[in-house]
Amino acid sequence: MIVAERKPFTEIKEMLSGYRKILILGCGTCVSVCMAGGEKEVEILASQIRMAFEKENREIEIKEATIQRQCDREFIETIRKMAGEYEAVLSLACGAGVQFVAELLAPLLILPGLNTRFIGVAEAEGVWSERCRACGDCVLSETAGICPVTICAKSLLNGPCGGTRDGKCEVDKDKDCAWTLIYRRLQEGGKLEKMRKIHPPKKHGVRIYPQRQVNEEFKKEVKSEK
Amino acid sequence: MSKKTFQEALSSGKFVVTTEVGPPKGTNIERLLSAIDLLKDRVDGINVTDNQSSVMRVSSLAICHLVQEKGGEAILQQTCRDRNRMALESELLGANVLGIHNLLCLTGDHLSAGDHQDAQPVFDLDSVQLIQIAKMMEAGKDSAGNELKGAVKFCVGATVNPGANPLEPQLLKFEKKIAAGAQFFQTQAVYDVEGFARFMKQVEGFKVPILAGVIPLKSPGMAKYMNENVAGVSVPDRLIEEMTKAENKEAKGIEIAARLIKDLKGVCPGVHIMAIGWEEKVPEILSQAGIG
Numbered sequence A: 001m002i003v004a005e006r007k008p009f010t011e012i013k014e015m016l017s018g019y020r021k022i023l024i025l026g027c028g029t030c031v032s033v034c035m036a037g038g039e040k041e042v043e044i045l046a047s048q049i050r051m052a053f054e055k056e057n058r059e060i061e062i063k064e065a066t067i068q069r070q071c072d073r074e075f076i077e078t079i080r081k082m083a084g085e086y087e088a089v090l091s092l093a094c095g096a097g098v099q100f101v102a103e104l105l106a107p108l109l110i111l112p113g114l115n116t117r118f119i120g121v122a123e124a125e126g127v128w129s130e131r132c133r134a135c136g137d138c139v140l141s142e143t144a145g146i147c148p149v150t151i152c153a154k155s156l157l158n159g160p161c162g163g164t165r166d167g168k169c170e171v172d173k174d175k176d177c178a179w180t181l182i183y184r185r186l187q188e189g190g191k192l193e194k195m196r197k198i199h200p201p202k203k204h205g206v207r208i209y210p211q212r213q214v215n216e217e218f219k220k221e222v223k224s225e226k
Numbered sequence B: 001m002s003k004k005t006f007q008e009a010l011s012s013g014k015f016v017v018t019t020e021v022g023p024p025k026g027t028n029i030e031r032l033l034s035a036i037d038l039l040k041d042r043v044d045g046i047n048v049t050d051n052q053s054s055v056m057r058v059s060s061l062a063i064c065h066l067v068q069e070k071g072g073e074a075i076l077q078q079t080c081r082d083r084n085r086m087a088l089e090s091e092l093l094g095a096n097v098l099g100i101h102n103l104l105c106l107t108g109d110h111l112s113a114g115d116h117q118d119a120q121p122v123f124d125l126d127s128v129q130l131i132q133i134a135k136m137m138e139a140g141k142d143s144a145g146n147e148l149k150g151a152v153k154f155c156v157g158a159t160v161n162p163g164a165n166p167l168e169p170q171l172l173k174f175e176k177k178i179a180a181g182a183q184f185f186q187t188q189a190v191y192d193v194e195g196f197a198r199f200m201k202q203v204e205g206f207k208v209p210i211l212a213g214v215i216p217l218k219s220p221g222m223a224k225y226m227n228e229n230v231a232g233v234s235v236p237d238r239l240i241e242e243m244t245k246a247e248n249k250e251a252k253g254i255e256i257a258a259r260l261i262k263d264l265k266g267v268c269p270g271v272h273i274m275a276i277g278w279e280e281k282v283p284e285i286l287s288q289a290g291i292g
Helices: A009-015 A040-056 A073-077 A095-106 A178-188 A192-196 A216-225 B006-011 B030-039 B058-069 B085-097 B127-138 B168-180 B193-202 B220-229 B235-244 B249-263 B280-286
Strands: A002-006 A020-028 A061-066 A088-092 A107-110 A114-124 A126-131 B016-021 B045-048 B074-079 B102-106 B157-159 B184-189 B209-214 B270-273
Touching: A002 B184, A009 A040, A009 B006, A040 A061, A040 A088, A040 B058, A073 B058, A095 A107, A095 A114, A178 A192, A178 B168, A192 B168, B006 B016, B006 B157, B016 B030, B016 B074, B016 B280, B030 B058, B030 B280, B045 B058, B058 B074, B058 B085, B074 B085, B085 B127, B102 B127, B127 B157, B157 B168, B193 B249, B209 B249, B220 B235, B235 B249, B249 B270, B249 B280, B270 B280
Parallel strands: A020 A061, A020 A088, A088 A107, B016 B045, B016 B270, B045 B074, B074 B102, B102 B157, B157 B184, B184 B209, B209 B270
Antiparallel strands: A002 A114, A114 A126
């Protein structure tokens, strides 16, 4: 999932200066699961803003809403009319969601309520950790299912650096060295010879931003429906 | 010392000595220049570090050029931390046209260790890939396969950490570096010669010269600090005790370094002395070790 965290309240408050009627829009998928921008977080942020504004004798009208996904046209369409009644939308989606809402509801002003962090997993209750850098050239078959691009602080493809110590990372003694993890898992699985292969430099040419992914078959179907 | 190139020294069968200088943070280079003067005729090569410890400094290439101008044999250190493959390849071409033909390929410390923590870490390549590319450039092509008008010529080296724990992944990478074209190695600091000899036994099948790292101890505190903070460095208690008891710490540090070098003579084909601020004491260390 995409993992995000809420922006500091002071920053959100600053963004809202000058607005008296806003919609706080939650997103019901990734950021809902990582407890940053779902229905519950919309509710909490709305009360926080109401209280802060009341304290300063400032007026603000807040509408709360959450759609299933802000990265999907069909869900954004459901709030188009309602959103038009507000001066601004404070979106609690990831950066992709914020931009798509802004694109579809333009010229309505969309403000980001979250900082998008990474693609990760729910490691434990209340703990999320990064697992994928979306490099577009997956090497997990070679590295025992542990991503060196993400888990190694230097994204090294050919083994540990000289800074690793007792299986820990040079950057943070509490973090495991990715290449020690890879080494141990390959060894346990009897596949240590994989560590002898020299991996060539990544082909960054395939990643010119912004990237697109097109499924030709499906694309045609959508067209024919229109 | 005769004016052999570093590569000639490596293949001459003599006990090879390299040392290093760290470019300063700023444009005052007087101290560095006098260190180069003191060292250039006593060693077979002078490494010039590349933004060492992730602290921004004068570029390695610029100082290598000054080493060569003074008649020394420079070893250009290049890390993968600050430059993408294009910048690194360009630097290698630049080194060659300036007459610098020795290269040490390193991953580089992470930026989080240094003084530019908000900079973007690059790591477009790793050390193995950088060695490979240097060798491709020797064959007349850049990493994208484009022809060079004039190939490079390098004696390409790499590092290995004999004290790494676990050691096996480090050894696997060491083998990859050799397969990629590494022609010499310089190691992390060695204090336990017996332990290092066991490492040398493990890698004796690889016919690539390994120069043992030597860092002179300046104080017992420095030894303890390295034991706690530097990966793969382990100063034995007896050396720490020796330093503690010594009235003149400086003389003792020099004596221990010289003794290590003497002991290493039978174990490996050379040493790499990293004086870290004690560059002017390297000649004395070498004299006490019976070199030069």
